[in-house]
Amino acid sequence: MSELDGKVALITGGTRGIGLACASRLAAAGAKVVITGRSEEAGATAAETLGSNGLFLKQDVGSETDWVAVTAKVQEAFGRLDIVVANAGISNASPMVDMSLEQFRTMHDIHLKGAFLAVKYGAIEMRKHGDGGSIILMSSIMGKISAAGYVHYSSAKTGVRLLAKSAALELGPEGIRVNSVLPGFIRTDMTVAFPEEQIAPIAVPVKRFGNAEEIGDAVLFAATDRSKFMTGADLVLDGGMIAR
Numbered sequence: 001m002s003e004l005d006g007k008v009a010l011i012t013g014g015t016r017g018i019g020l021a022c023a024s025r026l027a028a029a030g031a032k033v034v035i036t037g038r039s040e041e042a043g044a045t046a047a048e049t050l051g052s053n054g055l056f057l058k059q060d061v062g063s064e065t066d067w068v069a070v071t072a073k074v075q076e077a078f079g080r081l082d083i084v085v086a087n088a089g090i091s092n093a094s095p096m097v098d099m100s101l102e103q104f105r106t107m108h109d110i111h112l113k114g115a116f117l118a119v120k121y122g123a124i125e126m127r128k129h130g131d132g133g134s135i136i137l138m139s140s141i142m143g144k145i146s147a148a149g150y151v152h153y154s155s156a157k158t159g160v161r162l163l164a165k166s167a168a169l170e171l172g173p174e175g176i177r178v179n180s181v182l183p184g185f186i187r188t189d190m191t192v193a194f195p196e197e198q199i200a201p202i203a204v205p206v207k208r209f210g211n212a213e214e215i216g217d218a219v220l221f222a223a224t225d226r227s228k229f230m231t232g233a234d235l236v237l238d239g240g241m242i243a244r
């Protein structure tokens with residue numbers, strides 16, 4: 001018997017990078033895994049790698065209508081929801097005075113509004129079976145520190161981190177745990193423009209970027225009963241970057 005047999009997980013932005021690595025870990029542990037994203041082509045390809053435990057659903061995480069539709073389809077397909085990983089995200093940079101309100105708002109819609117809707121609709125589904133659950137929000141070390149050009153990203157990721165703590169306080173009595181994961185530099189499409197050989201020796205104490213699978217391992221821990229006393233926590237996985 002695998003650790004997550006009988007459990008159903010929903011991973012937003014699960015079609016590549018960190019989200020797909022989380023989906024692979026949870027599927028390998030026995031969970032039925034629903035991955036979401038905007039690109040149907042990427043989603044279909046990613047779902048194939050998960051085998052019979054995987055299902056792709058198209059979703060924009062900033063859309064409440066999409067959350068209603070996705071959670072209804074998860075119910076229809078698997079009859080319950082136990083684990084939500086709010087991982088979908090984008091990244092871009094711009095000086096604050098040149099940043100349009102639209103650029104700022106889009107970043108907050110995907111990360112902060114997306115996390116709010118993930119907790120809300122995740123908890124609604126978990127209340128239906130009453131067995132509790134685990135909600136994991138993908139923040140970032142940029143939710144603790146910032147960098148020039150990232151006012152929209154770091155303010156959204158800080159909000160995500162504190163949203164997890166508020167939700168942990170509210171939902172703890174029902175056995176629904178809510179934690180944040182704070183990755184540092186991880187090798188994915190999001191960081192292709194950042195040269196690891198130049199950045200890592202200076203900025204990262206362990207002298208390398210992380211792998212998506214290393215974040216997947218932390219998410220698996222947060223999803224299972226091995227972490228059942230952990231809620232409202234910040235799981236920092238950054239090779240020591242913000243230990244200074």
Ligand code: NAP
Nearest residue numbers: 013015017018037038039060061088089140185186188190
């Ligand atoms: P990635 O490789 O670019 O993947 C992003 C995923 O999110 C894709 O599946 C993408 O699919 C999906 N997505 C983007 N916007 C979406 C939306 N509006 N609705 C639904 N899905 C959406 O990025 P990643 O590096 O794996 O990042 C995953 C998460 O980790 C993000 O929240 C990111 O901020 C966070 N993070 C990453 C790093 C890093 O170094 N890589 C560090 C700290 C935190 P579609 O484009 O098809 O929608």
